[in-house]
Amino acid sequence: MLAGAARPRMPASAARSRLVEPLSGETRLMLRAAQLYYRLNLTQDQVGERLGVSRFKVGRLLDRALRESAVRIEIVHPAARLVELEDELTDRFGLGGAVVVDVASTGSEQDDELLARERVAGAAAVHLASLQPTGAIGVSWGRTMLEVAAHLRPGWTAATEIVQLNGATSQSARPTRAHEIVERFGATSGAAIRLMAAPAIVGTPGLRDALEQDPSVGETLAAARAAQTAVFSMGVLGPESVHVASGYLGATDLAALGEAGAVGDILGRFVTRAGGIALPSLDRRTIGLPLEELRAKTLTVGVVAGAGRGPIALAALRVGCVRVLVTDEATASWVLDHA
Amino acid sequence: MLAGAARPRMPASAARSRLVEPLSGETRLMLRAAQLYYRLNLTQDQVGERLGVSRFKVGRLLDRALRESAVRIEIVHPAARLVELEDELTDRFGLGGAVVVDVASTGSEQDDELLARERVAGAAAVHLASLQPTGAIGVSWGRTMLEVAAHLRPGWTAATEIVQLNGATSQSARPTRAHEIVERFGATSGAAIRLMAAPAIVGTPGLRDALEQDPSVGETLAAARAAQTAVFSMGVLGPESVHVASGYLGATDLAALGEAGAVGDILGRFVTRAGGIALPSLDRRTIGLPLEELRAKTLTVGVVAGAGRGPIALAALRVGCVRVLVTDEATASWVLDHA
DNA sequence: CGCGAGCATGCTCAAATGTGCAGTCCAGTG
DNA sequence: CACTGGACTGCACATTTGAGCATGCTCGCG
Secondary structure, eight states, X not given: OOSOOOOOOOOTHHHHTTTSOOOOHHHHHHHHHHIIIIISOOOHHHHHHHHTSOHHHHHHHHHHHHHTTSEEEEEOOTTHHHHHHHHHHHHHHTOSEEEEEOOOOOSOHHHHHHHHHHHHHHHHHHHHHHHOOOSEEEEOOSHHHHHHHHHOOTTOOOOSEEEEOBOOOOOSSSOOOHHHXXXXXXXXXXXXXXXXXXXXXXXXXXXXXXHHHSHHHHHHHHHHHHOSEEEEEXXXXXXXXXXXXXXXXXXXXXXXXXXXXXXXXXTTEEEETTSSBSOHHHHTTBOBXXXXXXXXXXXXXXXXXXXXXXXXHHHHHHHTOOSEEEEEHHHHHHHHHHO | OOSOOOOOOOOTHHHHTTTSOOOOHHHHHHHHHHIIIIISXXXXXXXXXXXXXXXXXXXXXXXXXXXXXXXXXXXXXXXXHHHHHHXXXXXXXXXSEEEEEOXXXXXOHHHHHHXXXXXXXXXXXXXXXXXXXXXXXXXOOSHHHHHHHHHOOTTOOOOSEEXXXXXXXXXXXXXXXXXXXXXXXXXXXXXXXXXXXXXXXXXXXXXXXXXXXXXXXXXXXXXXXXXXXXXXXXXXXXXXXXXXXXXXXXXXXXXXXXXXXXXXXXXXEEEETTSSBSOHHHHTTBOBOOXXXXXXXXXXXXXXXXXXXXXXXXXXXXXXXXXXXXXXXXXHHHHHHHO
């Protein structure tokens, strides 16, 4: 028998086979290269040797694998998302930096609030230390700032003076504990301290001006102005606000602020979603550093934590008075989603 | 007021903070480096510049990220698994190579069987061509080999002769079509062909010997022995076997084989799970190249596809008569799981 | 207070990798 | 059949990365 007979009857499947590509040899090679290179950590040279191709070809195969995403490089660390949020915040708002912390949920809403404040404050204290601020540092008060103070480690800064940025004295049952905050900032650093002996908000603009001009308050205010660094937290508007608890704001003021679109306060100054002063009449009765002056500082660290703090965080960013933001993941996400 | 006052009363949370590590700055840095390096494709130098650290440190951070698997490199191509199976088969059985094809499931068991055979046969034809066999090529017969033949492309080899490896003539209603296979192998390559004019299995060892010594069969058998390359498929034992359909095996033989632990056949020779001849008495009645001689060849390509072919594939590997295995994913997995 | 172990840092040098370029092959075309 | 454009290959060279090593720093211990 000889070759060359007429083509014999063959199954129809021969034609079909063109449709289902059986995986090209080139792709096979690419995957083998990827396995050897990424899994076994061989060099491209070694891969080439095993596969019988030049190292250049291996390089090109790996390149293709990456471009066609046959190989995926993923950052799987649980904290990666936080770092991403930090970078996005920094970019989007032109910040000098951002710290976003992860807050494990406890199940209880109240516990979450406490935990968030605690973790964020801790991070703020650590970050603050890493920034090595010098000269005078201005600080605000509030529950968050109290936590920040509690987390400061001795010797965290070489700053020479700690200055209270806004009024805080109170006769109410719920004191502001602003002096504790300032004292701890001073005690942990060896810096001198300067308190602001005045309420946060007084009854009339006239009294405000009189107090601010009196040396007892005026000198601190001048120091607050001169400080190149400021650390502050932000408050939300609502019946649970420290300003209400401390007796500065009554129901009337609250209602007016709500109507004016206030979302919270920075150094006792209530601002709207867009970052403007919500109620100028109230602002003129507020004692402490104005926001324009806060904005002018070299380094400002804004600390904000807890559910519902998104709007005031965003407002603060819009005011432009935050150079470094320290917050929790939920707030960071909210801000980026609503910016 | 002065600094240095006794440490004020502070919330208990300060102590708690030691427990919940707020994500160390080093880790943060590592993740930022990973993002910049892997996502943005900066060089380590550029990453270092942005992060304010030396390129050495960046390298070490990335190293750590990889070691702590904060970064995962994954090969996601759907065919990656196949390549992995190929490598594993090659390693585990010391093969010269393996081709594993992916068979999309159709839902119907029968269609799957056909599709698997078709795809595997196609892959075998392509791979065979890439191996560029020369001289004489021995071939077996069967449904799978028929498909392989159908997929051969003209000019696929420069071989000079195609030789049938084992007997196949049949008077039954279901012919073996062995001549079609050999003819197509020849027609697509321009090689001469040599058929084996004898049944696969005859009634007595005496007749087998007589036939093998007669020039009509003997010359082909000698050529089969001399060929340096062989291509063959494997059959399963069971009522649907081609040997039954072609009338070589009766119910008695089938039962005896089953009892002897046969799992299938290679060139008409039935073997056990472990790779031994299942029924020597039957083997002495089988016409064609013995397995020892198949094993001695330079290049042998075994093609096996379809559900339930795992045991015979494994047996063939254990016999050591397969240098290159071409099969489907299911069979490859089965073999590796049961080896 | 001095000492040394352990560790992180940055350096030099070599290895590994990417890039631009020139040569080659091949399919399609006039 | 010659030609041409495009894809692919391997090479020389520049860049990037890794490895080993000396230095300096911290921290605990005597």
